[in-house]
Amino acid sequence: MLSLILPTFNEAESLPELLEEIETALHGTPFEVIIVDDDSPDRTWELAETLSENRPYVRVLRRMGRRGLSSAVVEGFSAAQGDVLAVMDSDGQHDPALLPRLYAAIQSGADIAIGSRYVSGGSVEGWAHARHFASFVATACAWLVCTNRVRDPMSGYFAVSRPVFADIRDKLRPRGFKILLEILGTMPRRSRVQEIPLIFRLRTRGSSKLNACVQTQFFRQMLSLLWRRSAWHIVFVCFSAVLCVLLGIRAWNLHLLYLDAGVRQQVRQSLESITEGKGWLMSDVALRHVRRDGFRFLYRRHGRGEDHTQCYDFFYSDGLQTCT
Amino acid sequence: MDYRRVRSYALVAFGLQCYASVLAWVQSIGGVLTDEAKYLLNIPYPQPPLVRWVLHLSDGWVAQEWVWRILFATLLVHAAWFVWDAARTLPRRLRLFLCAGWLFAASTVLWGGAIIMSPLTAIQGLLFVWLFFRPEWHQKPLFAFFLGTLWLVSLYTAYQAVLYMPLVFLLLFFHRRSLVDVVVYGCIPIGLVFLYALTNPLILASFVNAGTENTDIPLWWWFYFLLRTLFTGGSIVLSVLGLAGMVRHRHWGFLGSLFLVGFFIFISFRDYYDILFLPLFVGGSILLLQRWQTLPLVPSYAVLVSVTAMTVWLLPPVLSPSTARMVFQRLEETSLSGEILIQGSFGHQWQYESAWPVRKYTPEFLDSAATIICLNPCDQIPNSWRQVPGLSVEVWMSR
Numbered sequence: 001m002l003s004l005i006l007p008t009f010n011e012a013e014s015l016p017e018l019l020e021e022i023e024t025a026l027h028g029t030p031f032e033v034i035i036v037d038d039d040s041p042d043r044t045w046e047l048a049e050t051l052s053e054n055r056p057y058v059r060v061l062r063r064m065g066r067r068g069l070s071s072a073v074v075e076g077f078s079a080a081q082g083d084v085l086a087v088m089d090s091d092g093q094h095d096p097a098l099l100p101r102l103y104a105a106i107q108s109g110a111d112i113a114i115g116s117r118y119v120s121g122g123s124v125e126g127w128a129h130a131r132h133f134a135s136f137v138a139t140a141c142a143w144l145v146c147t148n149r150v151r152d153p154m155s156g157y158f159a160v161s162r163p164v165f166a167d168i169r170d171k172l173r174p175r176g177f178k179i180l181l182e183i184l185g186t187m188p189r190r191s192r193v194q195e196i197p198l199i200f201r202l203r204t205r206g207s208s209k210l211n212a213c214v215q216t217q218f219f220r221q222m223l224s225l226l227w228r229r230s231a232w233h234i235v236f237v238c239f240s241a242v243l244c245v246l247l248g249i250r251a252w253n254l255h256l257l258y259l260d261a262g263v264r265q266q267v268r269q270s271l272e273s274i275t276e277g278k279g280w281l282m283s284d285v286a287l288r289h290v291r292r293d294g295f296r297f298l299y300r301r302h303g304r305g306e307d308h309t310q311c312y313d314f315f316y317s318d319g320l321q322t323c324t
Numbered sequence: 325m326d327y328r329r330v331r332s333y334a335l336v337a338f339g340l341q342c343y344a345s346v347l348a349w350v351q352s353i354g355g356v357l358t359d360e361a362k363y364l365l366n367i368p369y370p371q372p373p374l375v376r377w378v379l380h381l382s383d384g385w386v387a388q389e390w391v392w393r394i395l396f397a398t399l400l401v402h403a404a405w406f407v408w409d410a411a412r413t414l415p416r417r418l419r420l421f422l423c424a425g426w427l428f429a430a431s432t433v434l435w436g437g438a439i440i441m442s443p444l445t446a447i448q449g450l451l452f453v454w455l456f457f458r459p460e461w462h463q464k465p466l467f468a469f470f471l472g473t474l475w476l477v478s479l480y481t482a483y484q485a486v487l488y489m490p491l492v493f494l495l496l497f498f499h500r501r502s503l504v505d506v507v508v509y510g511c512i513p514i515g516l517v518f519l520y521a522l523t524n525p526l527i528l529a530s531f532v533n534a535g536t537e538n539t540d541i542p543l544w545w546w547f548y549f550l551l552r553t554l555f556t557g558g559s560i561v562l563s564v565l566g567l568a569g570m571v572r573h574r575h576w577g578f579l580g581s582l583f584l585v586g587f588f589i590f591i592s593f594r595d596y597y598d599i600l601f602l603p604l605f606v607g608g609s610i611l612l613l614q615r616w617q618t619l620p621l622v623p624s625y626a627v628l629v630s631v632t633a634m635t636v637w638l639l640p641p642v643l644s645p646s647t648a649r650m651v652f653q654r655l656e657e658t659s660l661s662g663e664i665l666i667q668g669s670f671g672h673q674w675q676y677e678s679a680w681p682v683r684k685y686t687p688e689f690l691d692s693a694a695t696i697i698c699l700n701p702c703d704q705i706p707n708s709w710r711q712v713p714g715l716s717v718e719v720w721m722s723r
Contacts, residue, residue, distance in 0.1 A: 189502070230504075232465070232466060232468075232469035233469075233504065233505075233508055235469075236469060236472055236473070236508055236509065236512075237508060237512070240512045240513075240516060243516055244515075244516060244519060247516065247519040247520055247522075247523055248519060250523040251519055251522035251523050254522065254523065254525065257525055258522070275684075276684075276686075277686075278683075279665065279683035279684040279685070279686050279689055280683065280684070281675075281682075281684070282526070283362075283367050283368070283369060283526065283672070284367075286368060286524070286526075287524075287525055301681055301682075302365040302366070302367050302672075302675050303365065303675055303676075303678065303679075303680075303681060303682070304365075304383050304384065304388075304676065304678075304679065305383065305384045306384070308681075
């Protein structure tokens with residue numbers, strides 16, 4: 001059975017027509033619809049309860065004191081009884097005609113089936129260029145945290161098999177709008193993902209909920225997923241970066257030695273002369289900085305106990321001096 | 325846990341520790357060798373700084389040499405527990421044989437207790453081999469991090485750890501880990517150690533020297549030396565079993581590392597690198613015995629023991645105190661204090677054994693020196709100096 005979750009917030013205008021489209025699309029398929037409403041000011045929850053009186057397949061969850069699309073979807077999935085769990089927007093932008101294909105994909109063995117705007121056959125209607133660009137940037141960022149390669153990880157229209165959801169349920173941190181991203185970031189690598197072309201329709205009723213707060217929530221979600229998925233990578237890379245910087249500075253100070261044969265010859269001859277004159281071992285000398293007019297080195301007399309260390313500058317014109 | 329089982333493990337651990345102590349004691353008879361002194365004094369070549377920095381922290385201890393010999397021998401000997409675990413799918417008698425192979429291979433007996441990096445690198449190689457035989461860990465989230473950290477530590481212990489690179493990359497590619505894992509945990513450590521090498525020109529110079537110093541040795545001797553280290557590495561029996569296992573299973577990680585180790589020994593001509601073969605031979609032997617499930621144990625033990633005994637007899641460890649130790653023990657009996665001048669080419673053990681600063685001999689330094697050691701005959705020593713009798717080298721002290 002397909003359990004379809006409809007998260008709603010001020011979608012009273014769209015809901016009746018949407019339910020009719022769903023009934024038409026899922027004719028012949030066992031299904032239930034769970035409307036999860038975040039206590040909408042326009043009383044969407046009350047309308048939903050009225051509509052459910054003549055539609056036994058409709059259940060209503062009214063959430064009071066809790067907000068957020070992702071958490072609404074997770075609550076809906078948890079209350080669902082079907083073996084295929086699906087979610088779509090309630091604002092009319094998602095075509096219910098895609099639902100049978102999503103259901104069939106899960107029944108055929110996919111772990112997750114996504115209505116994708118960015119596969120061949122999919123598209124977005126009526127967005128401004130700025131919105132397209134913002135979506136592209138967000139999608140590209142989302143790829144960093146997905147364990148599986150997906151063209152549209154930001155889609156709000158997808159179906160997942162119940163066992164898969166049950167496996168990852170406790171690892172999900174549902175916040176913000178992008179529950180699919182959270183699921184994709186938590187699913188095991190090499191899960192079976194199927195993307196089905198979706199034509200993302202223009203919103204005809206109500207108003208968009210995409211604002212600066214939502215965008216901030218998205219980036220916080222990204223960072224949280226990145227940390228949870230790749231904490232050890234980040235620790236290792238940060239440590240390596242620090243080491244790389246420290247060693248890089250020291251190596252850069254000697255770069256003339258490696259790049260210029262003339263400088264190399266000059267430094268070698270000068271060091272041999274200095275160590276010969278002082279009776280030092282070459283292994284007690286550590287080059288620190290090579291310049292065209294000379295070089296700096298540390299003399300460290302190795303022995304048991306504390307080693308005597310002295311810094312010297314050698315100039316080809318002026319000879320050996322202690323470091324200033 | 326069962327008391328009898330705990331007691332048996334404790335007895336085995338005690339026995340292993342006694343064996344490690346014996347190995348350390350044998351190595352200590354000859355005193356500190358020049359390669360060992362480099363690590364004990366944190367002399368910045370030819371190896372990266374990690375272990376030698378740790379050793380150097382203790383160079384004020386009177387018992388520094390003895391403590392580290394015991395520790396190095398302990399690590400090498402107790403690594404047999406990893407061999408035991410890696411071979412856990414085999415019958416008990418075969419596991420015991422493999423552990424005996426690790427403990428009593430000629431390379432272990434010759435280098436256990438030596439304060440050099442090749443036994444440590446061999447232990448790290450054994451850890452990579454052991455991880456290969458733990459496939460249930462390969463998909464765990466921390467596995468790649470642990471492997472990458474071990475790899476980084478290995479490379480910063482000694483450059484020769486890079487010889488186990490095929491094994492490390494095979495572990496990273498196992499179960500199709502992501503490209504990010506391979507780059508972060510496989511390639512970044514190699515890049516970091518290469519960057520470290522660039523900060524110390526002495527290291528690169530020592531590589532060039534090591535690669536060119538043996539060019540006058542005849543070619544047949546090079547092959548003979550490689551073959552000899554191949555056999556002493558696993559005391560023939562493990563060498564043969566290991567090679568057969570690697571080839572039969574076409575295990576590219578082991579074979580790749582075997583090739584690199586062989587090539588490295590071929591060009592470097594150092595006895596103590598034969599131990600780098602040992603973890604690969606153990607791994608290959610496990611692969612072979614997983615298929616065979618049997619082995620003629622009596623002849624195998626006989627070959628193991630006799631090859632080790634013959635190798636120790638033909639290439640014995642140093643069993644008399646070094647000249648440096650003898651000289652400085654004698655000098656410490658006097659009330660002497662002051663700079664030591666050494667004439668001729670000398671190793672770092674002279675710096676280690678001396679309680680006083682050491683410099684190369686030049687007549688201009690005579691005024692500030694208290695002792696002259698002539699490894700080549702000295703001339704023009706003034707009458708104000710007297711020779712110390714009874715030493716194998718010329719030693720002069722100021723009157």
